[in-house]
Amino acid sequence: MDSAPWSADIEAARQQWLAAVASCAQLPALRSVQVECLGKNGAVTALVRRIAEVPPADKRAYGQATAALKAACETAIATRQTELEAAEVQAELDDATFDCTLPPAAVLGNRARPTGHAHPLCTVQQEVEAVFSSMGFAVLDYPEVESEFNNFEALNIPGWHPAREMQDTFWLDNGLLLRTHTSSGQVRALHTFQPPFRAVFAGKVFRYEATDASHEHTFHQLEGLLVDRVVSVGHLLDSMRTLLSAILRRQVEVRLRPGYFPFVEPGFELDIACQLCGGAGCSACKQSGWLELLPCGLVHPQVLRAGGLDPAQWQGWAFGLGLSRLAMMRYGIGDVRLLLGGDVRFLSQF
Ligand code: DAH
Numbered sequence: 001m002d003s004a005p006w007s008a009d010i011e012a013a014r015q016q017w018l019a020a021v022a023s024c025a026q027l028p029a030l031r032s033v034q035v036e037c038l039g040k041n042g043a044v045t046a047l048v049r050r051i052a053e054v055p056p057a058d059k060r061a062y063g064q065a066t067a068a069l070k071a072a073c074e075t076a077i078a079t080r081q082t083e084l085e086a087a088e089v090q091a092e093l094d095d096a097t098f099d100c101t102l103p104p105a106a107v108l109g110n111r112a113r114p115t116g117h118a119h120p121l122c123t124v125q126q127e128v129e130a131v132f133s134s135m136g137f138a139v140l141d142y143p144e145v146e147s148e149f150n151n152f153e154a155l156n157i158p159g160w161h162p163a164r165e166m167q168d169t170f171w172l173d174n175g176l177l178l179r180t181h182t183s184s185g186q187v188r189a190l191h192t193f194q195p196p197f198r199a200v201f202a203g204k205v206f207r208y209e210a211t212d213a214s215h216e217h218t219f220h221q222l223e224g225l226l227v228d229r230v231v232s233v234g235h236l237l238d239s240m241r242t243l244l245s246a247i248l249r250r251q252v253e254v255r256l257r258p259g260y261f262p263f264v265e266p267g268f269e270l271d272i273a274c275q276l277c278g279g280a281g282c283s284a285c286k287q288s289g290w291l292e293l294l295p296c297g298l299v300h301p302q303v304l305r306a307g308g309l310d311p312a313q314w315q316g317w318a319f320g321l322g323l324s325r326l327a328m329m330r331y332g333i334g335d336v337r338l339l340l341g342g343d344v345r346f347l348s349q350f
Helices: 007-022 027-038 043-053 056-094 120-134 184-192 233-248 301-306 323-331
Strands: 138-140 197-206 218-228 254-258 264-273 290-299 315-322
Touching: 007 027, 007 043, 007 056, 027 043, 027 056, 043 056, 120 138, 120 197, 120 218, 120 233, 120 323, 184 197, 184 218, 184 301, 218 233, 218 323, 233 254, 233 264, 233 290, 233 315, 233 323, 290 301, 290 323, 315 323
Parallel strands: 138 197
Antiparallel strands: 197 218, 218 315, 254 264, 264 290, 290 315
């Protein structure tokens, strides 16, 4: 059977446009070919539309042939685009005058293109980690999405425990939750390391609660855990003092109060004299002159057990440092909400 009169047109178009695509050496040229071929007024688009003039008996075959032509052109253009993009990157890399080791423009004196800098929280976290690193602590990182076991149960906070009320959180559909504190990492560390060991792990934590100048639904903590045969509150306190004077770069007044946390016994609240008001009272310290900065204590035997250790053999101390609060003290920031607000006018001050 003779082929239909239009099939030669379609074959000619196929050859013409595939050759046009292949001959494009630059992306702008390819974009023009794309418009001329497949655009609203493109040649192939016109062929597709010409189905209206084809006799009814031929419509099906014509439709199939033009659809195949269009698909072939689309594929050729996409393939060529990938090739040309890769070639562009390669050309930049091959350019002998391009030096990827040069410092950014701002450092070279071009202030019209300022570079960014570390977020104050990041700076404080790195400094705290450096202090602990110098004391032999491993610096670890644990997930923000946690199991109920790691976040609560293993820390001696079963479902019925009133302490759960203080740390309402965001639950995921799959039963996991956003960790309410970095203490969830304690269980992970206990399961990972052979004692004796010492480690710090920092990051974001989440609470389902109303916000004010000193409360945020998302904030940062840094947890420390040390496990050894014999540990003492004196050792804990001295480590905390070393840390705080290194970070705040001055002797700071601290006070230790008994504090209840189900996962430590005894537990303490280490408060620091408010650096914003010097102890006179302000909105950040709720007019008390003191800021709760560092709850800590000796690891509860139940927690050691949940971590697979025998409390008759091993002891530990732990602390949960409020990194957001420490950054506020350090830089004199009066409202915690500024930290994660993303306002460049605020951030560029650091
Ligand atoms: N995880 C507690 C909280 O966020 C803080 C805390 C208290 C951590 C005592 C500790 C600790 O390691 O020993 O409220």
